[in-house]
Amino acid sequence: xxxxxxxxxxxxxxxxxxxxxxxxxxxxxxxxxxxxxxxxxxxxxxxxxxxxxxxxxxxxxxxxxxxxxxxxxxxxxxxxxxxxxxxxxxxxxxxxxxxxxxxxxxxxxxxxxxxxxxxxxxxxxxxxxxxxxxxxxxxxxxxxxxxxxxxxxxxxxxxxxxxxxxxxxxxxxxxxxxxxxxxxxxxxxxxxxxxxxxxxxxxxxxxxxxxxxxxxxxxxxxxxxxxxxxxxxxxxxxxxxxxxxxxxxxxxxxxxxx
Numbered sequence: 013x014x015x016x017x018x019x020x021x022x023x024x025x026x027x028x029x030x031x032x033x034x035x036x037x038x039x040x041x042x043x044x045x046x047x048x049x050x051x052x053x054x055x056x057x058x059x060x061x062x063x064x065x066x067x068x069x070x071x072x073x074x075x076x077x078x079x080x081x082x083x084x085x086x087x088x089x090x091x092x093x094x095x096x097x098x099x100x101x102x103x104x105x106x107x108x109x110x111x112x113x114x115x116x117x118x119x120x121x122x123x124x125x126x127x128x129x130x131x132x133x134x135x136x137x138x139x140x141x142x143x144x145x146x147x148x149x150x151x152x153x154x155x156x157x158x159x160x161x162x163x164x165x166x167x168x169x170x171x172x173x174x175x176x177x178x179x180x181x182x183x184x185x186x187x188x189x190x191x192x193x194x195x196x197x198x199x200x201x202x203x204x205x206x207x208x209x210x211x212x213x214x215x216x217x218x219x220x221x222x223x224x225x226x227x228x229x230x231x232x233x234x235x236x237x238x239x240x241x242x243x244x245x246x247x248x249x250x251x252x253x254x255x256x257x258x259x260x261x262x263x264x265x266x267x268x269x270x
Contacts, residue, residue: 019067043216051225089162151178172204
């Protein structure tokens with residue numbers, strides 16, 4: 013379970029993220045939504061420890077604020093908007109081994125880490141990329157590799173900052189289906205910054221909408237992503253259709269006049 017109590021981030025004299033409090037149970041996912049500049053990435057980076065933040069963050073009852081950075085990073089899997097290992101001259105398989113052996117100065121891969129790396133590649137359908145380097149891959153392929161590197165360390169909290177931005181439609185669905193299944197099967201907590209409201213509807217148990225660094229709405233996704241709330245948060249008139257199987261889809265119709 014993730015519990016966040018009055019998390020706030022100030023950069024210089026500006027409070028980018030005002031005190032935010034919420035709880036997400038293990039096995040569930042939360043979509044972070046909002047217009048550009050709302051504070052979504054700032055919240056994720058504050059949770060990851062990449063930005064200095066006030067407040068208290070606990071995972072499964074353990075306070076991250078009191079952990080050394082190395083111990084904190086072992087609890088968290090983080091995927092940034094852009095892949096950051098392009099300059100590393102290692103193959104995908106070697107990167108997966110290295111991610112599991114960061115404390116092993118001699119870097120001797122154990123049989124278990126070899127098996128785990130292979131299983132991760134198979135789970136994400138990345139076996140064909142195992143011997144390629146990141147700079148030889150497309151942006152979408154790099155994003156899938158970033159997910160593999162985040163999951164290989166078995167985090168208790170998974171943070172995804174616009175994970176589908178470089179992916180085509182098929183890979184968007186593949187990534188989010190994998191994340192949802194992994195979240196439920198491993199009983200972890202996942203937060204993901206998204207811009208596609210329909211993807212949030214389909215893959216997030218809960219949704220938080222941010223505006224100017226504050227929480228504008230929070231709750232179960234079906235309740236938060238109503239036509240009325242979307243109009244308030246995004247200034248867009250839309251219709252929400254409910255299918256015979258209970259699934260929902262959002263159809264934007266027009267921007268509301270200012």
